[in-house]
Amino acid sequence: MAYQDGSNQQARANMLRASYLAGTAFTKSYVGYVHAVAHSLGGRYGIAHGLANSVLLPVVLEAYGSAAHKKLAALARICGLSDSGNDAEAADAFIAHIRNMNQAMNIPAALPGIQTEDIPQLARYADHEANPLYPVPVLWGTDQLEQMYHKVQEDTNYDRTGNTDHSGKAA
Secondary structure, three states, X not given: OOXXXXXXXHHHHHHHHHHHHHHXXXXXXXXXXXXXXXXXXXXXXXXXXXXXHHHHHHHHHHHHOHHHHHHHHHHHHHOOOOOOOOHHHHHHHHXXXXXXXXXXOOOOOOEOOOOHHHHHHHHHHHHHHHOOOOOOOOOOOHHHHHHHHHHHEOOOEEOOOOOEEOOOOOO
């Protein structure tokens, strides 16, 4: 509601409370690979942290695969997004809902400016931040983290002078 109507004071108050509760939860349980990757993108390219998190969330949740199905399925059922007894189906419904919300709020599926040559270093930064501290359903190394950058990388790369280079390809 707050996105559709910025003058809705109750919706804005609810978003403020949700933001506070999320921040409190993060301080107690840490975050995961979504944040680690988002931090490196913000640090390297100035991509807004909230935007990077929004784009990365469904990608990372999907990449966790069966290791996250049970918990995502429980969330889908609690939210009324699925009544399937199959955890994989319910988890997919939850991830699809996140993608649909992103689309409804004009959040892109890819982020501009990610340079292919920067990805190995960005993945090392994310790995250093997340491992072994963050509680994640699957422990990844830099190879898996590199895949997350490629999955959210726009098709067109830009060199350091701003010229386009179409040799890079998003995964």
